[in-house]
Structures are given as structure tokens and as C-alpha cells.
Amino acid sequence: MLSIGTLLIAQFGGARGYAAQDDDGPPPAHAQRKLARVESLVTTFPIAAHRILDVDGDGRDDLLAIGRAGEVRVWHWDQATGRAGAEPSGVLVLPEPDRSVLAIADLLGTGGRPQLCVVSRRGLEAYPVGTDGAFARAPVLVSKEVSLSLRVGEPTFANVLRDVNGDGRPDLILPRGETCELWLATAPAVAGAPPAMHRVGAFKVDVQRDHAVEAGALSDVLESSFRIPPLSFRDVNGDGRKDLVVEDGKIRAFHLARPDGTIAPEPDVRKDLSEFQDTTPAAEVRLGRTLAGGDDQRFDSTDLDGDGIPDYVISHRRKVWVFRGSSAGPQFTEAWQVLRVADDVSAMLVARLDGDPKPDLLLLRAQVPTVTTLLRGLVASWDVEIASVGYENVTSAGDAKGPFATAPKWKGDLALRLPAILGILKDPEALVKRFETLEKKLKRGFVWGDFDGDGRADAAVATQAERHLDVWFGVERGGAAAVADDADIGSVFFGTETTWDIERVLQWLGDYADRRFAKVTGSRDPSLRAALRPAAEAELQDAGVLSDGAGKAAAIVVAYTDEAGQGVFDVWR
């Protein structure tokens, strides 16, 4: 029987594939190997999300596709043929697709196959895997108390289920608007029952919201948007348990995790940053300039002395306070060091400025033109002047004097030169496209796997701009992370280049992206290359690796959406 899926595969060329060594790519090093598109899977519905994971617990990865109308379907790969059937498994349709936040987790504590967990107005539900290897139609209600009131438009994966207290059970972080609620999962009273969810409290998060309500013109667009950050968990007392850190405006609150896995709803340490006041008057700025960033306190936190416990740096105007964290947690009563600096601080960063691994202190004073001065910038370029000083981290174990040298080791002045405003207004698209090109470069994400079965890590990238699928054999996994993000900051602020225009900024960021990329690939040409679908045919989403369950990458799955919004998955081997 010719199925709809088969027809759709035929429509997209099926197993015809794009052979490696296309005309537009360099010849691969592994000339004897080729990438072949062996299969194309197409959903029969507009797609909202997909995941590659082992759904049925056979050790091999499957493809989970979620439709915008709530369809949940799973493709399994046959071990013998190496192919997925044209028809996916599953009959589940989520009842509230536009209000469902999804996560994959073993919420029911079966120790086996994870469930599709859904938070919606109906509560927190877990859909276990059925006999057909797909998620069952009937959910297990874990908690009716936990309900999501927000509309998310379509089924949306979010990192709402994670083990925050290290007890092995996924806990719930529930977005509630201005706050996120933390619900800890505990063992059920009756064996086999769902876990009990205990609400710890609601914690403020810095929500960004925006709305456009102008409606008088045909070209007006009504828009509503919001972004809810996650709750922040990090070990602030070195006990190995992640503690809850809440940022609420100028308030910093620390909720320490207890040995029994609980987290107190009231903070163990709470500090209002506005208490840190430098009473010296604000410094003068150059005529026609104004200090960027206002008169607020700055706050940063990182481990300064290498004891594995974060320390804290706070600045206001010309004063910097450093507080040492300990096994008792954060404290803001006894300053480890107080620095007085010459200029008002408009930005502060604790980052590596030299070759050693210890983070140093970078203080910036940015002056921007006043509006009147800026009028000249309508037709000519204009500068943001940034004066910077760097204090070296000289701390050693047990150092009581403070982590930073009392005098700056580095000083620099640079100008960020911005283009004429009228020039931007005439053709804003030109500038935007350059940033988007850079963004694509920065977003090049590797997928990892042992594609050739030699036991070494290989990497693959589906590049948006060039529409290539590139594979490198035998790479250094984690190499990109070895390019320390802050390693070059010192060279920017204290280097020989003192004027940074947009060209130079883009170049620097592009070089950074290239360095990260080259750290993995060794600047080699790809071992294999294949052409992806043209942009006019389908929009590239991402690439993922199918594991065969024996440690080998069975295939690379490149995901697209077509014009109808359907999910298209090309399987490359």
C-alpha cells in the first residue's frame, strides 16, 4: 500500500539523496566515503517541535515529532533495514496544544523509558510509552495543582523539569508570570504512584515583556511578547548541592539547599545592592558627553580564590567592594577588599584579562554623546568613548588582603565608532544583514558522534548560510569550549587598536566564531560534505545524531520545515 508518507517521500526525492562532493564544495579527504541521503520523513501536519531520543527503550534513538495542533508521533528505525517506516507510530493528540509546555523526563520514576511530560491548564501530566513504542493516549495525572495559565501558542519544549536538588527526581520550575514556582518531587506514599509535588515557593524572575497597541493604521501590528528567564541554581557554599539564587531588581537572595534536598522558601542570605553607596559625587564627564549606564550598582559573582565557592564584587561610582564566599554561603557584612578607583564605573566585569586562569577585574567608564552632540552624528560617524582599567587577580590561598592588586595593571582607552544615523536610516537592512550573518556564524553548532566507528569523536555541522552538511572525522570534542570566552577581552580593551568601528567589531566577533570552529576542525576541510535542500524549498532547523545504541552514530538527521509548515527530516548516512 502506498501511504501518504511514501508519497511525501517521493515528492521530496526520497532516497535519491545528495551525494557528497557536490560541485560547490572542496573535495573531501575521505574520498572513498560518501554521505548519502537515505531517507526523507515528512510529517503530515505543521510541526511545532522535534526531538531525537530513545522513546521505546530499545537503546536506539527514535525521532519524536510534535505537531502544532498537538499531534505526537514517533519514527522508529528498523535494525535490520536501517530504515524508519513511512508511517510513524502514535495516536496521541495533546488536548491543549496552544497551552502545553513539554519536557521529556522520567517523572514517574520508572527507571526506564522517560515520559512525555506536559504542563497545561489540566495540570502536570506524564504520557508513558505504550506498546506501540509511542507515547500513549492516556496520561498519568501527576498533579492537578500544578497548572500553567500562560498561552504558548503551540506545544513548546522548555527546561521546566530538572533535578535541582540532586535526589535523582525531576523537579518542576513552573513559569507563573512575574515569578517562577519551584515544585520539588518527592517519593510517592504508595509504590508505583506518581511522585508527590511539593511547592517550595514562588520566586521573582526578571521577566521581559513588550506590547505594541497602536492600531490606527492598516500597517500597524499588534504584538505581545514575553521572555521568562529560568530560576538560577548554583552551588554557593561548596557543599556540592545547587542552591537557588534569585535576582529581583537590586535584591540578591540565596536559598541554600539542605542535605535532605529541601530548599527553604525564605532566603538564607538576602542583600539589597542599593545599600552599597559611594557618597563621593559623580565624576565629571567631558563636555558634550554623558555617562552611560546611569548611577546604578554593578554586581558580579565568580570564584576569585580558587576554592570552588563563588565570591562577590559590587561597585558603585568610584568604589568597589569584594566579598568572600565560604562554606557558610555568601556574606556581605565583612568586605574582603575595598577598592577606590579614579573614575565612575559604568560597567564592570570579572573576567580573565591575562594568561593565568584567575579572573581579573575590568572596570569600564563609557561616555556617550549628548543628544545635542549626537545631531552631528546624523550625517557623520560618532564615538562612544570607553576608558578601561584592569586590576590583576593576585590572590593566593588564605590571602586576607583581597584578591585584586590595589593599583590597576592595565589601562586603556578605546572609541567605539558608530556609523552616521542617516546612513543607517536610509538602508537599515544592510547593517541588519551583517549582524545576522555573524549570528549564523556564531550559531554554527556541532553535533557529535562516532560516524565512522573508529571509536573517536566525529563532528557534523549543518551550515545555514552555505546549506552544507559537513562532517569531520577524528576531532577534539569540547575543543570549542577550550576557546575561553573571556581570553581575548584583555586584548580588546588594552590592545593596540584604540578605534573600533562596526567593521572591526564584526571582524573580531567573526574571528572569534572561526577560532571556536577551527579548534574542533583543526582548520581542516571537511571529511565529507553534502548539499542541503535549498532555502527556497525548505527552511533549515537543525541537525541531530541518531545513535544506534552501541555507541555508534547511526545517522545524521537534518530537520527542515517546508512551505506548508510540515516537518521534513532528511536522514544521512
Place this chain on the structure above:
Amino acid sequence: MKRAFSICGAVSPSRCASRAARVGVLLVVSLVAGGAGDQPTFGRTTPIPVPRGHAVRTAVLADVDGDGRDDVVVSTRRVGKRGDSRFLRVHLRRADDVPFVAEPDATWEVDEAVTAWTVGDVDPAPGAEIVLFTANSVFAWRPRAPEGQGFVRLLDASFLFQFADPKEAFAFEPAVRDVDGDGLDDLVLPEPEGYRIAIQRRGPGGSRFDAPSVLHVPEDQSDGDEGEASGSRKMRARAARKQLRVALSIGGDDAEATGDLLAVTERIPAPQLVDFDGDGRLDVLAQTSHQLHVWRQQPDRTFGTAPDASYDLPVVADRKRRFDVSYTALTADIDGDHRADCVLLAGDKNSDDVRTQVLLYTQAGRPGAAPLFGEKGLPTQLVVIAGFAGTPRLIDVDGDGRPDLTAGSMRLDALDAVAAAAKGTIDAEMYVYLNTGAAFSRTPALTFPVSLKADGLRKARDVLVARFIGDVTGDGIREILLRDEPTRLRLHMVRRTKDGLTVVPQPLFETFVTPDARIVVREHAKSPPEVLILEDTLVRHVRWP
């Protein structure tokens, strides 16, 4: 009094009689009533302070008590130790010389679920109600109802603006409109996929909004690689509102893992209610990137889910065009045939000089299978404005009953910029193109220079610089409200000359406003307009008797 005579003297003698008397009398009254000495004090200002600890967020003029005169509803925010609170305060208008007092006639602490509000007559009780919008419902607050009966649920809906801001419940006036022309307010709600239009049916048991029409806006074709796909809800680069955000993530492989827990963007074209086909009923128009969609109101006062017609736009409103600072599309009946026409303003990409094209499309000009835009998308009229044009409006400036085109323009070359930097001001011009019956005048009937003071612009929260508001002097011609300096608000008379229109230099009214003040204008069909000046702790009501 010399100033009063100079104003009257500026008016055309042939049209002066009753108007001159009115202006003169009003000026005398104003001065006697305690105007600011030698300053022009044509208007009357009434302060409406808010309690200590409250900050004014927004305000609306509307007739709440049904006495035929507008009252003031103020939305405030109070910052307390336990967080923010929001309030709605209703100030009913008094019949005496001081129309508003500080003490509100009704106050309500806004429920945390309410995202927006407006005023509408949605209940048989006398006067209007405060219409409240939450993510899922529409309610009416009846300020004068007995205890326990103050709130009425009107309708379930998926209101586009679902996320309440603890600092402000914003006023959303487009949601209430008499759609079917029966004199009763109806509801027009934007939803993520389209619009929900609920017609009010009033019977012995009260008002009902059941069986609403649900209009679905078709997904437009994607802007492809040059922009986000239509229908996509989560975007890193957004251009729909001439605004762009590009997020560059620098970090390790797990950079995405440290991103937002949840990010949602929902948008829908602003619906325009106009009579598209000349049948006397309001239809709904909505513009997507490539098409204009039309839902015709049926005789039974309903609308279909899918558009009744869709027309390809002659100027595609893709991302590139939406970055165009001049781009605006407006709709109104320009040629008097009772059918909606369309006016597009767009930067001329083919010109070396900065200039804006005004493209008029009339249905009469393009009859046939592709009305309005025609088969080839050729305009009925093309007018070119030098510089970046903006803030266009279609309003009847000269009182002939036909909508004229007003727009501002800023021309800046190198010399202008040097001069601007030296003076600290930016020069712009306001234009009025009069409606000639089938199109607009080829040249502006009024060109009014506006010099914007740059200092303080950064603090200014309001975009009002110059706007034609209703007729104050009684000559049938709109006046111009000007805020070319952040701290000055002035009203200038506009009068007719043999060559067109002119602005009388001496202001009719002038007042100091704080730099961050916002201005709300309320137009009336048969009486002079009124203005609210929203400052942090005070709303000032200005009227011209």
C-alpha cells in the same frame, strides 16, 4: 487684550462674525477667570492629582455616567513594600466651572489578571462601563452598581495581550466599537490567530455578546531567508514594528541551555473597520506582508472565518519594507464613493535623495476583478514628499467632510545636520494635502515648519510633536497642537487663506508640561476637542469651551 484682538484679526473677515465673537468672549472669560496674565490662556485647565505614592500610567476621556459629557478614567500604579498595585480611578465631570475634583467617584484596585481596559457601554445600566480584558475573558466593571454586582462577565476570548504588567494595565480603546451601526458598543478583540467580534444584543435580561464571529487571518507567505517566517512565534530578530533585536550568543556549546525558560511572541495585524464595499456596513480589513484581506459584514451582522477577498499588495510589506521609517498604510474613503480606499507611504528606494512616495489607491480608480490595487498595482495618484515622511493621518482638516492627508517630514543633509548641531534643534515640516474629491492636492495646502528642540528629547516619553486636532475656534478648520519643545504645549489656530491654509503664529493656548509628560487627545464630532496631560503625579484636563 491686545493679543485677543490679534487673534481675531488673523481670521478671514468673511467668515469671522460668530466665530470672532466666540473667540473674543472666550478669551475674555479665560483672562478674567484667572489666566496667566499676559500669556494666551484660551483653554481651561483642571488638575486632577493622584494620591501620594501613586503614579499616573494612562488616562482616558469617556462618558462613564451617561450624561453626555466625558469623564476621566485614570490608571495609576502604586509602589508598596509588598510590590506594585494598579488602580483605576473614575472622575465624573461636574457641571460647574471646575469639572473635575481630586477625589475620584469610584476606585478599583485592578485585579492582577487584568492586562488592559477601556470604556464602553456594554450594559443596559445608565452610562458606560469599564471594560476589562484578561488573558481569557472580557469583563465589565460597573462603578455605580450595588455592592457585589459590580462585575459582569461578557465574553470568553484568547486576548492577544495575555501577560499582565504589574506596573500598568494599559488602555486599549480599539477593542470597543459600534460594528453593526445600531448605536451599541460591540467588542473587537485581537487574538493570536485573528479577531473575535462580538455584537452586543440588548434585551430585557441585559446585554449579550454570545455567538461571536471568529475571523482567522491567513498565514502569509514567508519572507524567506530575509526574515522570519510568518506564524513563527519565537524569533530572535524581529522587524514587525520597525524594531530589530539581534541576540548574539557568545559562549560554550551549552549557551542555549542558559537561555530563556519560556519566550513567546504573538502578533496580528491591527484590524481596520471600514466600509469596503459601500453597502453601509463596516467591514474588517487586515494587511499581512503580501496581502490585504477583507471580511465583509453580512446582513445578519456576522463575519466569516476566512476572508471574503484577498488582494496582493502593490508594495510588499516584508521585513525590508518594515525597516523603512516612512512606511505606513492607511485606509479611508477618499473619493466619497463610500468605499474604502488605501494610502501608502513608502521610502523611494530608487532615488539617491531621501524622499517618500505617497501612493493613493481608490476603488473607483481600479474597478473590476482586482479592485483597489488593480491588476498591475498602479496607484490612482502619486505624490512625492522630500525627506523622511512620518506620522501620516487621514483627517478632515478644512471641514469639508472629506479626509485630507497630513504628514510630517524631516529633510536632513550635511548642511542641515551641521546647522542642527549648532542650534540644538532639528527642522521638520508638517504638510496638509487637501482632498480634492477624487484625490489629494498635488502640492500641500499648508506647509508648517517645526523646529524640534533636541535637548530633552531623550526624556520625552510622548511622540506627539504636532497634530491637527478638532476645531476649537468654530471656523470649521482644525487647529494644530504643537509640542516642539519637551516642556511646552501650544495650540495654534489654523485658518483658511486664498492659497490654502496657514497657521497663526500666536498660540491660542500654551502651557508648561514636564519633559516626560504624555498627551492624550479626545476628539468630539460636534464639540471642541479636549486634551489630557499625563504627568507623574497629576493629570491635567484641558478644554476649550
